[in-house]
Amino acid sequence: MKQLLICLFLVTLTISCGAQAPKAQAENTAVVDFEREYTKEDSVLVVKLLKDAKTQRGKENRMMYFGKKFLGLPYVGHTLELGDKEHLIVNLRELDCTTFVETVLALSICDKNDTRTFDDYCNTLLKIRYRGGEMKDYTSRLHYFTWWGDDNVKMGLVKDIGMEDAPFLGRQTIHINYMSQHPQLYKQLKNHPEFVPVIKKYEDETNGKQYPYILKRDLNWHASTPLAMVRDGDIVAMLTDKDGLDTRHIAIAFWQNGKLHLMHASSLYKKVLMSPETFYEYEAKQPKHTGIRVWRMVE
Numbered sequence: 001m002k003q004l005l006i007c008l009f010l011v012t013l014t015i016s017c018g019a020q021a022p023k024a025q026a027e028n029t030a031v032v033d034f035e036r037e038y039t040k041e042d043s044v045l046v047v048k049l050l051k052d053a054k055t056q057r058g059k060e061n062r063m064m065y066f067g068k069k070f071l072g073l074p075y076v077g078h079t080l081e082l083g084d085k086e087h088l089i090v091n092l093r094e095l096d097c098t099t100f101v102e103t104v105l106a107l108s109i110c111d112k113n114d115t116r117t118f119d120d121y122c123n124t125l126l127k128i129r130y131r132g133g134e135m136k137d138y139t140s141r142l143h144y145f146t147w148w149g150d151d152n153v154k155m156g157l158v159k160d161i162g163m164e165d166a167p168f169l170g171r172q173t174i175h176i177n178y179m180s181q182h183p184q185l186y187k188q189l190k191n192h193p194e195f196v197p198v199i200k201k202y203e204d205e206t207n208g209k210q211y212p213y214i215l216k217r218d219l220n221w222h223a224s225t226p227l228a229m230v231r232d233g234d235i236v237a238m239l240t241d242k243d244g245l246d247t248r249h250i251a252i253a254f255w256q257n258g259k260l261h262l263m264h265a266s267s268l269y270k271k272v273l274m275s276p277e278t279f280y281e282y283e284a285k286q287p288k289h290t291g292i293r294v295w296r297m298v299e
Helices: 002-020 040-056 060-067 097-113 118-127 145-154 187-193 194-204 216-220 279-284
Strands: 030-033 036-039 158-160 170-173 210-215 233-239 247-255 261-267 270-275 289-297
Touching: 002 170, 036 040, 040 060, 040 097, 040 118, 040 210, 060 097, 060 247, 060 261, 097 118, 097 247, 097 261, 097 289, 145 158, 145 247, 170 289, 187 194, 210 216, 216 279, 216 289, 247 289, 261 279, 279 289
Parallel strands: none
Antiparallel strands: 030 036, 158 289, 170 210, 210 289, 233 247, 233 289, 247 261, 261 270
16 A cells, blocks of 8 residues: 555656656647746757858848848748737748848847847847846836847947938937827737736837937939938838838938848748838838938947
């Protein structure tokens, strides 16, 4: 009887421990690791990209080098809205305009710092994506790009190259309230109404701030003009006059034949690409866009 009880105890203990142990994962199956979600494919690719960059990048601009690695990848929106609890989503298989820029920036910073493990990448991505580099809940994510820019400047990851003289001749006055005014459009706000006043508080703290920007009409300037202040690999945010929003699209800038172009995850073309049309031609088709702000990775 005593031996039977011991056996039953050991079986129960094994089942209990086994329920907490990680299961074998197929390469394309999501791995939930503490507060991160990724696939084996993602983690392997991050390490490979960072390892290869050490010998293959040469003198090429880091943001351009890593950005080109994702050309042709499918555009997919809302990839960060998985599950009900906020966690770090690592997805290098499908990107939207913001996650494309965040992914490229995180890889570039890791390469600069010679930190090349998957954990290094995740820690860097978390700093980029969340206020003060701390992931607490949905409200700590930098949803508006004004928040993103201010926080990443404060963290020392990027610098705002805006100036009050040419080519930054415009001045944007922030008025954001789209999220708090339309919580039904955001799954997390719809499921957690207690988040709405927190988001509104952050919106109110930002409203009224002013930032210099480059007017849309001036994006047609040649590389020999003050627009040359924008360099290959700079992060650009397209501003909007739509009520309650600050930006509508995010990309990486580059020069080609003396004109500024975009490398971005395009919802129109459904993939990451280097646009053959100039930045000015792209913006001319966007009636609600007013101009651009520009950030540069701190080297």
